[in-house]
Every structure is written in C-alpha cells, then in structure tokens.
Amino acid sequence: MKPVKNMNISELEECAKNIRERILDTVSRHGGHLSSTLGAVDLIVAMHYVFDVEKDPFIFDVSHQAYAHKLLTDRWEKFSSLRQFGGISGYTKPSESPYDYYVAGHSSTSVSLAVGAAKAIKLRREENERIPVVMIGDGAMSAGMVYEALNELGDRKYPAVIILNDNEMSIAKPIGAISRILSQAMASPFYQRFKERTEKMLEHLPDSAMYMAKRMEEGIRMITPGILFEEMGLEYIGPVDGHNIQQLIETFQTAKRMKKPVIVHAQTTKGKGYKIAEGYYEHWHGVGPFDKESGKSLKKSSKVSATQVFSDKLCELACKNEKIVGVTAAMPSGTGMKQLMEKFPERFWDVGIAEQHAVTSMGSLAKEGFKPFVAIYSTFLQRGYDQVIHDIALMNLPVAFAIDRAGIVGEDGETHQGAFDISYLRAIPNMTIFAPRDNATLELAVEFAAEFPTPCAFRYPRGSMLLENGRYLATPFEVGRAEYLQRDGEILLIGYGNGVGRAVAVADMLKDNGIEAAVLDLRFVKPLDIEILADAANRFEKWFVFSDGAKMGGVASAISEAIMFNKLNNITIYSFEYEDKFITHGNTKKVEESLGLLPEQIKEKIYSIIRG
Ligand SMILES: Cc1ncc(C[n+]2csc(CCOP(=O)(O)OP(=O)(O)O)c2C)c(N)n1
Ligand SMILES: CC(=O)[C@@H](O)[C@H](O)COP(=O)(O)O
Ligand SMILES: [Mg+2]
Numbered sequence: 001m002k003p004v005k006n007m008n009i010s011e012l013e014e015c016a017k018n019i020r021e022r023i024l025d026t027v028s029r030h031g032g033h034l035s036s037t038l039g040a041v042d043l044i045v046a047m048h049y050v051f052d053v054e055k056d057p058f059i060f061d062v063s064h065q066a067y068a069h070k071l072l073t074d075r076w077e078k079f080s081s082l083r084q085f086g087g088i089s090g091y092t093k094p095s096e097s098p099y100d101y102y103v104a105g106h107s108s109t110s111v112s113l114a115v116g117a118a119k120a121i122k123l124r125r126e127e128n129e130r131i132p133v134v135m136i137g138d139g140a141m142s143a144g145m146v147y148e149a150l151n152e153l154g155d156r157k158y159p160a161v162i163i164l165n166d167n168e169m170s171i172a173k174p175i176g177a178i179s180r181i182l183s184q185a186m187a188s189p190f191y192q193r194f195k196e197r198t199e200k201m202l203e204h205l206p207d208s209a210m211y212m213a214k215r216m217e218e219g220i221r222m223i224t225p226g227i228l229f230e231e232m233g234l235e236y237i238g239p240v241d242g243h244n245i246q247q248l249i250e251t252f253q254t255a256k257r258m259k260k261p262v263i264v265h266a267q268t269t270k271g272k273g274y275k276i277a278e279g280y281y282e283h284w285h286g287v288g289p290f291d292k293e294s295g296k297s298l299k300k301s302s303k304v305s306a307t308q309v310f311s312d313k314l315c316e317l318a319c320k321n322e323k324i325v326g327v328t329a330a331m332p333s334g335t336g337m338k339q340l341m342e343k344f345p346e347r348f349w350d351v352g353i354a355e356q357h358a359v360t361s362m363g364s365l366a367k368e369g370f371k372p373f374v375a376i377y378s379t380f381l382q383r384g385y386d387q388v389i390h391d392i393a394l395m396n397l398p399v400a401f402a403i404d405r406a407g408i409v410g411e412d413g414e415t416h417q418g419a420f421d422i423s424y425l426r427a428i429p430n431m432t433i434f435a436p437r438d439n440a441t442l443e444l445a446v447e448f449a450a451e452f453p454t455p456c457a458f459r460y461p462r463g464s465m466l467l468e469n470g471r472y473l474a475t476p477f478e479v480g481r482a483e484y485l486q487r488d489g490e491i492l493l494i495g496y497g498n499g500v501g502r503a504v505a506v507a508d509m510l511k512d513n514g515i516e517a518a519v520l521d522l523r524f525v526k527p528l529d530i531e532i533l534a535d536a537a538n539r540f541e542k543w544f545v546f547s548d549g550a551k552m553g554g555v556a557s558a559i560s561e562a563i564m565f566n567k568l569n570n571i572t573i574y575s576f577e578y579e580d581k582f583i584t585h586g587n588t589k590k591v592e593e594s595l596g597l598l599p600e601q602i603k604e605k606i607y608s609i610i611r612g
Contacts, residue, residue, distance in 0.1 A: 004048040004072060012245050016045045019068045020273040026082050028292045031411065032090055033064040035271035035284040036137070039167050039242075043135065043266055044068035046248035047163065050256060051133045057101045057117040061110035061136035063092040064286075065165065073099035083411040085586025085594070091415055105415020106383065107353050108143030110134045111162060115149050118158030127159065131256060134162045139170025139330065141178050142352030154233030159259045161252065162234075165242065167270040171285045172332050175352035182225050182265070229263045238265025243272055282333060303464035307404055309439045310460060311336025313446040314373060314402075318344055324450060325365055326373040327351055329358040329384075335375035335404050355380050359387035359399075366397035371450060377405040378418030378459065385424060392455050393430045399456075400449035401425075406435075406459035407498055407548030408592060413585025418459070419578050422496075423553030425457050426526055432456040432479065433526040435497030438467040440474035448477040459497055461548065463588075466501025472521075482522045482529035489518035491610060492540035496522045496555045499546035502576070505599035506546070506606065513607055517544075525555050528562050537568035544574045544606060551577040574609065576602055 007015060019041050027034045045068065047058065053073060060066040070088065071079055075097065081087025092100035102113055114132040121130050140146065141164070153160065168174065168183050226236040235258055240251050248266065255262040270284070271277030276295035277284035289298040318324040318340060328337035330353040340348040351358045355376055362372035376384065381403060392399045406418040425433050435458055436442035442465065445458045472485050485500070486507065495503035500521045507517040520536065522529070525547075536543070545556035556575035563571055576597060583591060592598050596605070 001076070004045060007049070009246050009249075012045055012049065016041050016068075016245065017273070019045070019071050022071055022076070022079060023067050024274055024292060026079055027287065028290050029080075030082060030084060031286075031288040032083050033067075033286050034274070035169075035277045035281065036065040036167075037067040038274055038277065039268040039270045039272045040065040040135065040165055041068045041273070042243045042245050043163055043165055043248060043268065044072065046245050046252055047133060047135070048072050049245075049249055050252035051131070051161075053099050055130050057114070057130070057132040058099070059101055059110045059113045059117070059132060059134045060092050060104060061134065061140045062107045063104035064090065065135065065137065066092050069099070070097070073097055083413075083585055085584070085590040087586070089413055089585055090411060091413070093414075103415065105412065106380065107140040108136075108145045110136050110140070111146050111149035111153065114160045114162065115153050115156075115158060118153075118160050122158065127259075132160045134160065135165055136162060137170070138164065138166040138168060138179055138182050139174050140353060141182070142170070142174065142176050142330070142354055144354065144356060150229075150232055150234065153261045154229075157233065157260055160261045161255045162261070162263045163252075164238070164263055164265045165268055166239070166265060167268045169270050169280055169282075169285075170330050170352065171334070172282050172330065172338075172350065173280070175330070175350050178228070179352075181228055225265055233261075235260050235262040236265065237262060239267045240264065242266030242268035301463065304439065305463055306439070306442055306460035306465050307334070307336040307462075309442045310375070310402055310404070310446060311339055313443040314450075315340055315343060317446065317450050318347065321371070321450065322347075323369065323371045324373065325362070325370045326375060327358045327362055328375050329353060329355045329380060331375075331377065331380070331404075334377065335402070337375050355383035356387045359384040360391040362399050363387075363391040363395060363397055366392075366399050367395065372399045373402055373449070374399060375402040375404060377416070378403050378407075378421040379405065379409075379416045381421060382424070388425070388431075388455075389428050393428045396430045396454050398453050400452065401455075401457035402446075402449070403457055403459040405462045407461045408583060408588050409462045410588040410591070411585050414582045417578075417583045418462075418548075419550045419583060421457070421459060422525055422547065422549040422555060423557075426553060426558060428455075430455055431526060432524070433458070434477060434524045435459050436465070437495065437497065437500035437521050437523075438465045438471070438474070439469040441477075444474055444476050461498045466498050467504055468501075471504070477523060480524050480527040480529055482520055482524065482532045484532075485519040485521055487518055489516040489540075491515070491542045491544065491606070492518045492520060492536055494520045494522055494543055494545045494555070494559065496525055496545075496547040496549075498548045499555070499576075502548075502597070502599060502602070503544075503546040506544075506602050509599060509603040510606060513603070515607065515610060517606075522555065522559075525558050528558060530562060530566055533559065533562055534566065534568055537563070537571055541570055542572050542574070542609070544576065544602075546576050546602075549577055550580070551575050552580050554578075574606075 083090040117132040229236040325347045328335045332338040436445040493503040547555040554577045
C-alpha cells in the first residue's frame with residue numbers, strides 16, 4: 001500500500017473503505033470490537049496523514065478502536081490473527097509494534113499519557129518536531145482520570161491534539177452531564193456558523209457593540225462543549241464531521257499548528273460503513289463470529305452464564321428487599337445489571353466509566369442503611385482499589401462486591417484478565433472473601449452477600465462455571481467454613497471458586513488412573529477455615545490448590561500462611577494458579593493450555609509427583 005501521506009483525498013477515501021472491509025471480514029470470522037473501530041477509521045486515516053507516526057506519540061484511549069492504526073502500520077497481513085492465541089492483540093501493544101506507543105485496555109488513561117509525553121518532548125527540546133496526539137471516545141470522558149489530566153494540561157498548556165471521537169455511545173448509552181453537554185443541539189454547525197459570523201461582525205463594530213456581541217457569543221457558548229474545555233484553558237475546535245476526511249485533515253492541520261492543547265470534537269457514527277451495525281447498538285460493540293450478510297451470530301452457547309445466574313438471583317432478592325441497591329460502571333449488559341436497572345430504575349444505576357465513584361457512592365448508601373451490590377469486572381475493580389479500602393473497608397460498611405470476569409477472560413488478554421482480585425482484596429482488613437463453585441452456590445453466594453453485615457466480595461468467571469450444576473448438593477455459605485466434596489483419598493485437592501470445577505475434573509481423571517483424591521471446596525479465602533485445614537493437615541501430606549487467580553498472594557499463598565502461622569507441619573503445597581506473569585490473549589482453553597492448566601495436563605503433573 002502507498003504511504004497514507006502520499007495519497008490524495010480520493011485515495012485516502014478508498015484506503016478507508018479497504019480498511020473497513022478488512023476489519024469487517026476479520027471480525028466477522030473471529031469476533032472482536034467492531035462498531036467502535038469501524039467508526040474511527042476516517043479519523044485514524046486523517047490522523048496518519050497529518051501527524052507523523054514515526055515520531056509523534058499516537059495515543060489511543062482503551063485502544064479497542066485502533067484496528068485501522070494496526071492496519072496502517074505493517075499489520076495488514078497479520079491482522080487475520082486478531083485476538084487469537086499467538087496472533088495480534090485487540091489493543092495497542094508496544095511489544096507488538098513500535099508504532100503502538102502504549103499499552104491500553106482500561107479506559108481514560110490517554111490524556112495523562114499525552115501530558116507525560118508532552119513533558120518529555122519539552123525536556124528533550126523536541127517541540128518543533130513532535131506532538132502527542134490522542135484519540136478518546138465520549139464514553140471514556142466520564143472517568144475522573146481524564147479531568148485530572150485536563151486540569152494540568154489546561155494550566156501548563158503543553159502542545160497536544162486530543163481528538164474527541166464522539167459517537168454518542170459508550171458500550172451502552174453514555175451516562176451523565178458531560179455526555180449531555182457533548183451531544184446537545186448547540187454542539188452543532190449552528191454554533192460554528194454563529195461564531196464565525198460574530199467574529200466577522202466584530203471586526204467592523206465599535207467597542208460598545210463589540211462588547212455586547214462578545215457577551216452574546218459567551219451566552220451561547222455557555223451551553224456548548226466549547227465552554228467546558230475553553231474555561232479549562234484548552235482550545236476547542238468542533239464539532240467536525242468525523243467521516244469527512246478532507247475536513248478532518250484541515251482541522252487536524254490547524255490544531256497541530258496552534259502549538260497549544262487543542263480538543264478536536266469529531267462526531268462519528270459507531271459501526272460506520274456496515275449498515276447493520278451503524279448507530280446506537282450495544283450488541284455491535286464487541287461481537288463473536290457472525291455472518292456478514294445477515295449479521296447473525298454464528299456461535300451460541302447453550303450454557304447459562306454465571307453473569308445471568310447472578311443477575312437473576314439479585315433481581316429475585318431485590319424484589320423482596322427494597323434496601324438492595326446496586327451499581328455498574330458502564331457495563332450494564334456485561335455485569336447483568338441491565339435487567340435490574342430496567343426493573344428498579346430508582347435503585348440500580350449505571351454511573352459510566354467511573355469505578356472509583358461507583359464504589360465510594362455505594363459507601364454512603366450503605367451508611368444510610370441500604371445494601372449495595374457493586375458489580376464490576378475483576379480487572380476494572382483495580383481502578384477502584386483505594387475506594388474499596390478507604391471508603392468501604394475502613395468504614396466497615398456492608399457493601400457487596402460482585403466480581404465478574406474473574407480468571408482468564410480470553411481474547412481481550414493481558415489488560416483484562418481477572419487475575420488479581422483475590423490477591424489485592426485479601427490484604428484489606430474487614431473484607432470477607434468467598435466464591436461459588438457452580439450455579440447453585442452462586443445463587444447462595446448472592447443470598448449470603450445480601451445478608452452479610454460488613455464488606456464482602458465474591459467472584460465468578462466470564463461465561464459459565466466449570467463445575468456441572470447439581471453434581472454436589474448446594475449448602476448455604478457460613479462465614480469461614482469450607483466443605484469437603486470428597487473426604488477421603490491419598491492426596492488433597494483444594495479448589496476455590498471456579499477452581500473447584502478444575503479440581504473435580506482432575507480428581508475424576510486421577511481416579512481413572514488409580515489415584516483417589518479428596519476434594520475440599522475452600523469457599524472462603526478470607527477468613528480461612530483453620531479447623532478443616534488442621535484436620536486435613538493430619539490426614540494429607542500433599543495438597544494441590546486450584547484457583548483462577550494469581551499465585552502471588554492468592555489461595556495457595558493464603559493457605560501456606562495459615563499452615564505457617566498455625567504450625568501445621570509436614571505439608572507440601574502445589575499451586576495451580578497463575579504464575580507471576582501477565583497472561584496473553586486468545587481462546588481461553590488455548591491460553592490455559594499454554595499455562596499448563598488444563599485438567600489433563602494437571603493430572604499428568606500430579607501423577608508424576610505422586611508416582612514418580
Ligand atoms: C476502566 C474501564 N472501565 C470499563 C471499561 C470497559 N469499556 C471498554 S470500551 C468502553 C466504552 C468506551 O466508550 P467510548 O470511549 O465512547 O468509545 P467507543 O467504543 O464509543 O468508541 C467501556 C465501558 C474499560 N475498558 N475500562
Ligand atoms: C473494550 C472493553 O474493555 C470491553 O469492550 C471488553 O472487551 C468487554 O468484555 P466482555 O466481552 O467480557 O464484556
Ligand atoms: Mg463512544
């Protein structure tokens with residue numbers, strides 16, 4: 001392909017069309033983020049035309065919309081391996097390409113990165129050659145981190161171009177005042193025309209009339225996005241048509257020349273170029289394989305998801321108990337909170353991408369006597385960590401954290417794996433942490449959390465639980481009590497959460513190989529059942545721990561500490577948790593295989609440990 005910088009407008013438009021086809025073709029085969037990335041194609045083509053990807057930091061917020069950037073930077077062929085194990089990542093990743101400036105996956109980090117880059121550019125005296133350029137979506141503008149960065153940028157005025165890709169959608173409908181300001185009627189060409197005419201008029205008016213005209217313009221600006229940014233000390237250009245490459249190029253060139261922090265507000269259509277996905281459809285944000293002609297999904301899971309079980313149970317409890325309230329941070333469908341928000345619009349809220357605010361605001365609801373459920377993915381709760389400690393645990397408030405996407409999440413990869421929640425929550429005083437093993441115990445976990453008087457957290461995986469429902473009788477949770485699923489055996493397998501399913505699968509395989517294994521469902525990683533562990537210490541020398549979480553500070557680590565502190569001797573612990581490495585993307589089974597965590601692989605390891 002000819003370099004974008006050497007193309008004329010019709011070639012650039014043709015290039016954008018080819019990129020869209022390549023994206024649609026690839027995503028329809030393997031799944032991925034579709035509508036965000038189709039909507040950003042023209043912006044990215046214009047960005048590559050005006051800015052210099054060899055030198056300028058190209059910073060994509062979340063970076064799920066950056067497929068066109070990948071295609072324009074030497075990854076056209078490799079793109080067919082998008083999000084597959086060993087293939088290219090769905091997000092920007094410097095280890096994959098020198099043209100990917102930074103890792104992203106969690107939202108709203110881009111402006112801070114631009115401020116940091118601008119500082120470095122200044123310190124290196126490269127202001128005449130380099131400028132940071134950011135692409136951020138309207139949904140990402142709900143997170144506090146953006147305003148921390150704009151606050152500094154508007155004051156220090158480092159040159160940077162921030163392209164605000166406004167498609168009036170987050171994954172779901174965007175939430176809040178900022179999104180309203182961005183999309184209100186006055187954010188329109190009308191204001192732009194008015195502004196231009198006022199400025200022309202001003203040139204010929206006497207001072208007094210000029211003052212009046214200026215005031216009038218300010219009056220109108222009061223209700224436009226411009227005022228929001230201009231009052232912070234940033235230049236604002238827009239709104240511009242985010243699909244008109246010629247106009248975008250001219251606008252970006254102007255913004256670049258200004259040598260100031262500039263927001264270019266571009267209006268785009270999510271899904272642009274694929275009619276079925278164009279507009280305000282949550283479904284097309286992230287999809288599995290589908291038929292391009294009809295848009296119909298090609299893969300359907302027959303198993304009920306853990307999210308659905310959680311959502312249905314919470315709905316049932318919320319019908320009976322008016323004190324139950326809940327929050328999600330921009331993931332209403334992903335966390336199953338959507339049905340609660342629809343059924344109880346006054347008690348369940350989407351607060352946008354604002355995990356910190358979600359957690360803290362539920363703290364005061366708890367203080368007022370309500371029972372909040374905070375439903376957030378394991379990976380995104382990392383954003384609200386201080387709030388969990390400072391605003392919930394320190395106050396010892398009865399907030400329940402429903403941690404979805406715990407464990408390996410598959411194709412999203414490194415940025416999204418739910419690996420750390422056990423480790424990061426275990427260290428927090430007042431926190432009770434437990435996990436269900438199957439659908440029935442997930443329902444019981446929700447019931448337990450609804451009645452629990454202090455902070456608690458329970459986790460469950462993306463998709464369905466490993467353990468077949470009904471294989472073991474579900475018994476209610478009791479604080480700090482573990483449960484044997486099989487009491488006797490040569491060795492002890494200890495499972496936690498979805499790890500119980502893995503332990504049971506391994507126990508079945510070992511049995512076929514003549515080894516009987518006892519299976520303990522730990523249920524609580526905090527507090528631990530010291531009584532049952534002491535009993536187990538008298539009966540088993542080799543303990544094998546299964547949990548879908550990081551080894552560091554994880555379940556085996558908790559058990560080892562208990563053994564040490566309680567002087568339970570002569571035990572060797574083997575952990576089948578995640579090693580101290582970030583876990584790559586790809587089909588979950590393939591990723592687990594690469595980590596040696598498939599039941600068959602674990603069975604082999606245990607067999608050789610025991611039988612030599
Ligand atoms: C901290 C954090 N919370 C939640 C998410 C999940 N998430 C990914 S993209 C997205 C929507 C972003 O909307 P926007 O910035 O408008 O981009 P668009 O997809 O519309 O282009 C959300 C909520 C995330 N990536 N990071
Ligand atoms: C980009 C992003 O962070 C989300 O779109 C994420 O990919 C959603 O993951 P789930 O498909 O597990 O809801
Ligand atoms: Mg958006």
